[in-house]
Amino acid sequence: MFYLRANQIERNPDTLLEDYKAAEQLYMQAIELDPKFALAHAHLASTCAEIFHFDEPTEVWRTKAYTEAEIALRLQPNLPEAHFALGQCIYWMDQDYERALEQFEIASRLSPSNGDIGRLIAAIKRRQGKWEQSLEAYERVAKIDPQNPNTVRELFFTLTAMRRWPEAAKWGERMRAIAPASLVAKIQSGYVDFWWKGDTRLLKSLLSQVPAGTDPDGVITSCRWDVAMIDRDFVAARTALQSCGLNEVSYTTGSATPKSFLQGLIELAEGKQAQAQKFFELAQPNFEKAVEEAPLSADRHANLGWFYAFAGRKDEAIREGKRAVELKPESKDALDGAIMNCYLALIYARVGENDLAIPVIERLLKTRGAVDSADYSITINDLKYRWEWDPIRKDPRFQKLITNNAL
Template identity: 35%
Template sequence: MPGQIKVSEEAGARKIPLKRVALFTAGGVLFTVIAVGLGIWFGNHAPVGGVAERSVAVLPFESLSADPEEAFRAVGVQDQIRNDLAKIADLKVISRNSVMQYRPEVKRNLREMADALGVAYAVEGSVQRAADRVRVSAQLINARTGTRIWRKSYDSALDDVFAIESKIVKAVADELGAKLSAAEKETIEEKPTDKPLAYERYIRAGILLDGIALDARSADLRYQAVHLLELAVAQDSKFLLAYCRLGFTHQGLYFNGYDHTPLRLARATEAVEAALRLGPDRGESHLAAGLLYYYCYRDYDRARSELAIARRLLPNEPLIFATLGWIDRRQGRWQDHLRNVNRALELDPRNVFILHQVAGTYQILRRYNNLVATFDRALAVTPNDAVARVARGLAELDANATVQPGQVAVQQVLANGSADGVKIVDRWFNIALCARDANDAKRALGSMLQEGITWGANVRTPRSFCEGLAAREFGDNEAAMNAFADAREEMETVLKKQPDYAEAMSVLGMIDAALGRKEEAIREGRRAVELLPVTKDVMTGPELVRNLALIYAWTGEKELALDQIAAALQGPGPITYGQLRLHPWWDAIREDPRFDKLVEEAKKPVKVK
């Protein structure tokens, strides 16, 4: 059974007693925080609320088409059936992310699957295309007993597949005793598009976006998806779902710093506005709007309003609850954050991205035992996942200041094929620097894309900046200066398009500090913290505070750097015990006696509300 993230008085194996209110400053802002330990609970127990009798998982459909290129149709049929069932408030429907490991080519143990997902029933099926006809077969099974409840096959013209999907959805709902409202029935019967090629492009874009958030190649994959989705909406200007997915893809490029420009923001906004015009009463449109306000505008109140509408219309959509959880986290609302994450995990219990995000929460709170345990849980879901394996090693570095587990994980991943190097390159490069391994750092740089990497929430540094860091660490000052000069040019270009982009301003400050431009560096670092203070964003704000501490350290302002670290350690943030003890970018202040005390302070969990 899936476990839930739990608020308790424990953090991993260590008991964290409730403590009195404490005050701290970070980036010049005063906070009041109350200590509450955060724990994670595992075990063989039901998810929140137990197994609902009308709960179902739609498993991946098998493609029986002779042409392998037709496999996407099985993906599309499964998606549409799952999404339509999920609109029925009388059902509990598990997210697609959590069922993808139960592929038809892998032998399924339905009872184990039912326990893992917390469901009573499963839908299985197959799709076969022959010329301009399609055959879809589906069956509903009691997952706990293996008993077949219902089975039927449908043959139709290729462009009538949506009608087949609607019939399957209504049949399953009827067999489970679910009551459909008039609005639910109308939505289920509505065709997404009458353009088969537009729908194919929509599905193929979705396949590209699967698992993208944890992949260092995500920029390239997003650009490919944008291309397909723009073709889809050009072919069918009324294709609401394609506009929603297009808006989401633009948002990712903007938020993650791949293209943080007014033009990209405008494209994201235009796509969402088109979806709202086409479907003002559709949950998907309001979910897209909620994501837009959260990721692109940091308008948390407006995002919450849109997500509240989406929640009423899409009762089984885990992304709604997950996004509410991410908003809660950025606002430091930890109890609400964990409550919403639990609800998302109930609907999507094997979603590795959500588990990585939970791990991110424990990292910034310095709950190291919980951090490692969460990655263990992720690896139990996907034991061969390259990113999770290396992330687990980096968690050991954060917790115990040891590089060996991360190094071993990296080598194991690379032994399975160099193609995975680009997926793990951000963590790989970090581990290589902390290990002071010049050869490994060079290999990581060889796998790094031009867009570079993030060092935490979403502060992205270009590859040239990373090249400068490595060259400086390993004694090639001329190469370091050249690389930092290139990085400066890149950041200046970004800031010309968006002068108040705090993350880029912060990176420019670090670059100028490395280049010896002290006054500019300090001004830029301080300006970044002013633009995005911790009070506005508990995830990214502390990264900018850390970067300002680095700027002070690199420009010889040791006391200011130490003061900044001391203040930052009083609240959530990216400065961990292992990073502070091992990362070479702290070398400029490492010999100061105060630094050792700060390293010890970084072992302690953060006190939070």
């Protein structure tokens, strides 16, 4: 019973921290009833690896994931899920793609019809910058397991990263059809329409369909805040935050974002510097503690640099942005590496380093992977509409980038 409930929760395509933690507890209860339940150990390892990858890249989750994968393999050496879990640990925690692929290949031989294995093999190709091969691999997996929303989600995300907006929109529709309760399907579909057409109406329409009270990890709050900020509707942005009882929301990868920081950004966008700084002072310990907890997390250094840039701490902002790029260079991770450079471009723009920002933005506009549902995303419509880029908006080089790339 515990195992089946956990397995159902873990497969939610929305990759929610609260889901992963609920699944973790259920797997642990299943193991408590039967310490030799190898499959539960394997899935617990996968869940811990997912928490590390998406939300909390700390040593605690790393150790637990590896430990559970090793227990599963010791109990049942030919268990495909155990090899799959070990591959996830090696892939996400060590970024050793070749060793991870070895484990995925073993798992695939033991369980040829398991689409999740093929999905992560395709994901590694994406991180290696083999975008077309990755897309083809995802399409093959989708044919084997066409109703798996996790595979559809990755196809959707890959086409988005490749800036193939019409195709991405079609896969978004498909994801909404097979996973109508998925929040990611709604949110990502709305953002694709914005990136493609510069129009936020679909995103707001899809958000209006989310049942009242549904806000896991604060993802709906952060999205409502973000779309209001894109529209420069600061009243709506403030209302979105005031309606949320959480202190932190899910907005970026690697750690939760303090709501006080988002409140400060509203004040800053309205030109209220003193009020913004009060909110930033409340948020600062969260960002700094996150880096202390996971000093090798590129995402957390990027988030700290992002915070410092808006708080007006130029040197610290650039230092943290550069550190994020060093930890995840595009040469090693074509997907997240591009995102780290997006953060750095926005940091440069916010602290007045136009000469450094413009070349990075120009390159990223043509770079696959430099797209995300957050304010550091680099698309023409992000640059055109988001207030965060206002400090360099009047720079003729910035205007030229928007005009030339919009043609």
